[in-house]
Amino acid sequence: MFRIDLSASDIAEARALVASLAERYRTVEDPAFVREATIIAHELPRALRAGLLEFRLTEPHPLCVIGGYPIDDERIGLTPAHWKDCGGEGRPTLAEDLFFYLCASLLGDPIAWSTQQDGRLLHDVFPIKEHQYEQLGSGSEELLTWHIEDAFHPMRTDYVGLMCLRNPDGVNTTYGSLEGIDLPADVVEVLRQERFPIRPDRSHLAENRQNDGDEQLRRLRDRSYEWITGLDANPEPIAVLFGPQENPYLRLDPYFMEVPASDPEAAAALDTIVKAIDANIAGYALKPGEVLFLDNYRGTHGREPFTARFDGTDRWLTRLNIARDLRKSRAHRRSADDRTIY
Ligand SMILES: NC(=[NH2+])NCCC[C@H](N)C(=O)O
Ligand SMILES: O=C(O)CCC(=O)C(=O)O
Numbered sequence: 001m002f003r004i005d006l007s008a009s010d011i012a013e014a015r016a017l018v019a020s021l022a023e024r025y026r027t028v029e030d031p032a033f034v035r036e037a038t039i040i041a042h043e044l045p046r047a048l049r050a051g052l053l054e055f056r057l058t059e060p061h062p063l064c065v066i067g068g069y070p071i072d073d074e075r076i077g078l079t080p081a082h083w084k085d086c087g088g089e090g091r092p093t094l095a096e097d098l099f100f101y102l103c104a105s106l107l108g109d110p111i112a113w114s115t116q117q118d119g120r121l122l123h124d125v126f127p128i129k130e131h132q133y134e135q136l137g138s139g140s141e142e143l144l145t146w147h148i149e150d151a152f153h154p155m156r157t158d159y160v161g162l163m164c165l166r167n168p169d170g171v172n173t174t175y176g177s178l179e180g181i182d183l184p185a186d187v188v189e190v191l192r193q194e195r196f197p198i199r200p201d202r203s204h205l206a207e208n209r210q211n212d213g214d215e216q217l218r219r220l221r222d223r224s225y226e227w228i229t230g231l232d233a234n235p236e237p238i239a240v241l242f243g244p245q246e247n248p249y250l251r252l253d254p255y256f257m258e259v260p261a262s263d264p265e266a267a268a269a270l271d272t273i274v275k276a277i278d279a280n281i282a283g284y285a286l287k288p289g290e291v292l293f294l295d296n297y298r299g300t301h302g303r304e305p306f307t308a309r310f311d312g313t314d315r316w317l318t319r320l321n322i323a324r325d326l327r328k329s330r331a332h333r334r335s336a337d338d339r340t341i342y
C-alpha cells in the first residue's frame with residue numbers, strides 16, 4: 001500500500017493547526033468549516049500534502065494509509081451504541097474529525113448521502129447491536145463482503161476515507177483489486193458491457209431512515225428513497241469495468257448482484273472476476289490514529305468478522321465519502337455548494 005508516515009514535527013504542526021480550529025468550529029458539519037476546509041488543508045504539513053497529491057494523481061495503489069496522528073483513548077470516551085446518538089456538535093473526537101476532514105479535503109470534496117446516517121458528512125462505523133448479522137459497516141459477526149462503496153450509485157464516491165479511533169482486537173479491513181491479474185480479453189470485453197444488474201445495499205434503504213428535519217428535506221428524501229426502493233425492486237444493469245484499457249476501473253458489489261439466467265456469458269464473466277479478486281484479498285488492521293483512503297475506482301474493501309462487546313470499548317472508525325468532481329452530482333444537490341446528494 002501507499003503510506004505516508006508523519007514525522008514528529010509533522011505531528012506537532014498538525015496538532016497545533018487542529019487545536020486552533022477546535023476553538024473556531026464545533027463540528028466538521030459546520031457549513032463555514034466545510035467551505036474553508038480546502039484552504040485550511042494547505043496549512044497541513046507539506047509532506048502530507050505532497051503524499052496525498054501523489055496518491056490522487058498517479059494512482060499508485062488502491063490504498064493510502066496516513067500514520068502517526070496520536071489519539072488519546074481516554075479523551076475520546078466510550079464507543080457510542082448508535083450513530084444517531086453521536087453526530088454533530090459536542091463530539092469528544094472533534095480534533096480527530098477535523099484532522100481527518102482536512103486530509104480528505106486534499107483529495108476532493110466530502111459528500112453526504114441524504115439516505116445515510118441522517119445526511120451527515122462524517123459517518124461513524126462501529127458495531128450496532130441490532131445490526132450484528134447485517135451486511136452493514138455497523139455489523140460485526142458476519143464477514144462484510146468486499147465491495148466498491150455504493151457501487152449501485154452513479155454518483156458513488158471517488159474515495160472512501162476511514163479514520164481509526166480504536167480497534168482493540170485488531171480487526172482487519174480487507175482489500176482487493178485487479179493488480180497483477182490478467183483477465184482474459186473476452187471476459188474483460190463482457191465486463192465492460194451493461195449486463196450486470198445491481199441492487200442498493202441495505203445502508204441506503206428506508207428501514208434505516210432516521211430524523212427528517214424540515215418539510216423540504218422530507219420531500220427530497222422521500223424522492224431519494226423512492227428511487228432507491230425502485231432500484232431495489234428493479235435493479236439496473238451496470239458495467240463492472242470501465243475507464244482505461246489497461247488497469248480498468250471497478251464497479252461491483254457481488255453480494256448485491258445477480259445476473260439473470262438468460263445471460264450465462266455475463267454470469268461466467270462476473271464469476272471469473274469475483275474469483276480473481278477473491279484470490280487477491282489482503283487484510284490490514286488499522287491502528288488508532290491511522291487514516292485510510294481507499295481509491296473507490298481501483299480497489300474493493302470489506303471487513304473481517306468479529307465479536308462485539310457493546311460496552312463502549314468496541315472498534316470505532318469514522319468515515320468520509322469524497323468526490324473529485326462535485327458537478328457530477330449537481331442535478332441531485334440543492335445548490336452548487338451543497339454537499340448532500342438526494
Ligand atoms: N457487500 C456489502 N456488504 N455491501 C454493503 C457495504 C456496507 C455499506 N457501505 C454501509 O455503509 O454499511
Ligand atoms: O469497517 C471497515 O473496516 C470497513 C467498513 C466498510 O466497508 C463500510 O463501512 O462501508
Ligand SMILES: [Fe+2]
Pocket residue numbers: 137147149160301302
Ligand atoms: Fe465499505
